[in-house]
Amino acid sequence: xxxxxxxxxxxxxxxxxxxxxxxxxxxxxxxxxxxxxxxxxxxxxxxxxxxxxxxxxxxx
Numbered sequence: 394x395x396x397x398x399x400x401x402x403x404x405x406x407x408x409x410x411x412x413x414x415x416x417x418x419x420x421x422x423x424x425x426x427x428x429x430x431x432x433x434x435x436x437x438x439x440x441x442x443x444x445x446x447x448x449x450x451x452x453x
Contacts, residue, residue, distance in 0.1 A: 399407075434440040440452040 442450045
């Protein structure tokens, strides 16, 4: 495999950080969804949450 060095303008056009941004947005969305589920569980008199894998939470 031959390596070709990049020119200065090619090096300047490389942008990084998309993966970090995507991970940050996804983690914020997961935290928001979990927060809503927990709020709904605590605010209701009787609550049940069923997750895949057989996990089940009940609030009585």
